[in-house]
Amino acid sequence: MNKKSINSVNKEFKNIHKFYPLSIRPDRLKNYLYVIIRAVLIIGICYIIIFPLLVKLSSALMSLTDFYDQTVMWIPRNPNLNNFTRAFRDMEYPVAFVNSLLLASLVGFLQMISCTVVGYGLARFKFRGQSIIFAAVILTLVIPPQMIMIPLYLNFRYFTFFGLLPGEGINLLNSFWPFVFTSLTAVGMKNGLFIYIMRQFFRNMPRQLEEAAYIDGASPITAFLRVMLPGAIPALVIVFLFSFVWQWNDYFYTNIFMSGNTVLPMTLASLRRIIEGPQTTAVINAGSLMFVAPLLLLYALLQRYFVESINRTGLVG
Amino acid sequence: MINMKRPGIFKFTLKQKINIYGYLFTLPFIIGFIFFFLYPVIQSIVFSFSRLIITREGYRLEFIAWQNYNFALFINPEYIRTLGETVGGMINNVVAITIFSLFAAVLLNQQFRGRMLARAIFFLPVIMGSGVVLMMEQGNYSMQLLRESQAASGIFSRDILAGLLMQIRLPQGMLVYVIDILFNITRIINRSAIQILIFLAGLQSIPPSLYEAARVEGATGWESFWKITFPLLSPLILTNVVYTVVDFFTSPENQLVQLIRREAFGGAGYGVSTAMSFIYFITVSLILIIVISLISRTVFYQD
DSSP states (O other): OHHHHHHHHHHHHHHHHHHSOTTTOHHHHHHHHHHHHHHHHHHHHHHHHHHHHHHHHHHHSOOHHHHHOTTOSSSOSSOOSHHHHHHHHHTTHHHHHHHHHHHHHHHHHHHHHHHHHHHHHHHHOOOTTHHHHHHHHHHHHHSOGGGGHHHHHHHHHTBOTTTTSOTTOBOOTTSSHHHHHHHHTTOSTTHHHHHHHHHHHHHHSOTHHHHHHHHTTOOHHHIIIIIIHHHTHHHHHHHHHHHHHHHHHOOHHHHHHOTTSOOHHHHHHHHHHHOOSTTHHHHHHHHHHHHHHHHHHHHHHHHHHHHTHHHHHTSOO | OOOOSOOSSOOOOHHHHHHHHHHHHHHHHHHHHIIIIIHHHHHHHHHHTEEEEEOSSSEEEEEOTTHHHHIIIIIOTTHHHHHHHHHHHHHHHHHHHHHHHHHHHHHHTSOOTTHHHHHHHHTHHHHHSSSHHHHHHHHOHHHHHHHHHHHHHSSOOHHHHHHHHHHSOOOHHHHHHHHHHHHTHHHHHHHOHHHHHHHHHHHHTSOHHHHHHHHHTTOOHHHHIIIIIHHHHHHHHHHHHHHHHHHHHHOTTSHHHHHHHHHHTTSSOHHHHHHHHHHHHHHHHHHHHHHHHHHHHHOOOOO
16 A cells, blocks of 8 residues: 555656746756856866967967968968977977986886875874974975075086085086985975875874784884885875976976986977077977877876875875 | 893884884985075075175185175165065965865866866866976967967957956956956966865865755755855865965066076076075065964864
């Protein structure tokens, strides 16, 4: 008896909806209006973000005649790849690409390791001076890097290990060494942020994991390597990705340390000097597109990690 | 009885052990901080009080007391004006970016088709909105012209929008501010990707039961935003404001940073440049302290 009555009530309930056409019900109408406004907003913002990419693409494909033709606005009339081949040649793309890839991977890897270790130290051991060290981490974020640009340059130009090596010092510029030193000691670009992310991540991991390891006789180092590190892989990936991307894009440090080398940021910037005449803009745009293409590919493949990054690290919790 | 304890000098209490491991794990940073951060900072303070002369064997310093500061503050015609403009621009930017990123995060947190794609596009500036590519765009005037002409021909013509806004009788100051934001909308959107990410994570950590309870009590969406979402996100507003301020101050597009750079290479010299950046840093820290103390008074913590 119960089942039947419930069924009939359900049917009646469904029938009520039939009497009201969709468009008239006021709550639905409001809802549709809202959906439309939201869609317009989101599409508009997306358009603004993608706009520079589209402009670059359209002008990079233009030939010289299209460039001067007032009637050609977006879609080039005789598209060709001349600008791309020219940028490819003048940027020494293959060499620069490999160098940049090596540099960014190396920096990403080293910063991932050093920031993880430091972040763990700050998260799990209560030692004297801990708050001072954490304050120092924040300080490295706040001080503009322009302030220490010149001393850093001079230190690596006449590198004496701060007076430990005799003589006038070695010139470490135009090599990977300045990046290796700063990355290995967790004071590279935006490393304060990475340390902070790792610290928050480890703080959110349950303490019982390590306690169990300690009871089984593990030292803090083994507990960190065998128990905590495998659990922190998502956060490690995030730190690596951000570090890689920022290093790839970086002009500031690369210009100081490696201005004479064939790395992508330098060769892209040099296009402005090399190429003269009306084609400059188009070639630079083609070069910029080739510069960001690997990053876009990386982003397309690992988009999940970027988008969910801060969720996973518990930066917010 | 056999003594289980091993004698020797390597015997520490638990507290000492924790201390040692704490230092061991943070050792890389301590070394890096001293040698690649503190030492250069002290050097740059010394530079700011002296004249730097590059010689064949290296460099030589000549102590000249406050002359560099004097030059930066009272003789250089650009510095004080640019400093003021940068701080003013910072305040405008921080307000706009915080509001926009909160708004965008609320939008992206809702259910709709293509949400993943929209999120992916919103975070694209993390990858492209910085570094060389942006720099190339800025130095490239014909590219800017091209963009201007394309923007004007498009749907969003700024001049028409500005003209429309003039029709609404807003107070003069507010009108200027709104138009300023409108003209800089691209930059604001491109600068707020990380902030959106932080707000979005915060939104997802709010328990849905709170909203359900509010709905049962008859709260509208507007009310539950101001009574639930906003207070619970307020710690993140602080985080985001601080992040935005720091990001703005250290970004190479910043006018003052460009001025400091210009002075260092080919302008009034290293000494003046470091003096300028030191004054700049003190201003930044003062502003940060004021901002943090103002906002943290109104922040609401759940526990």
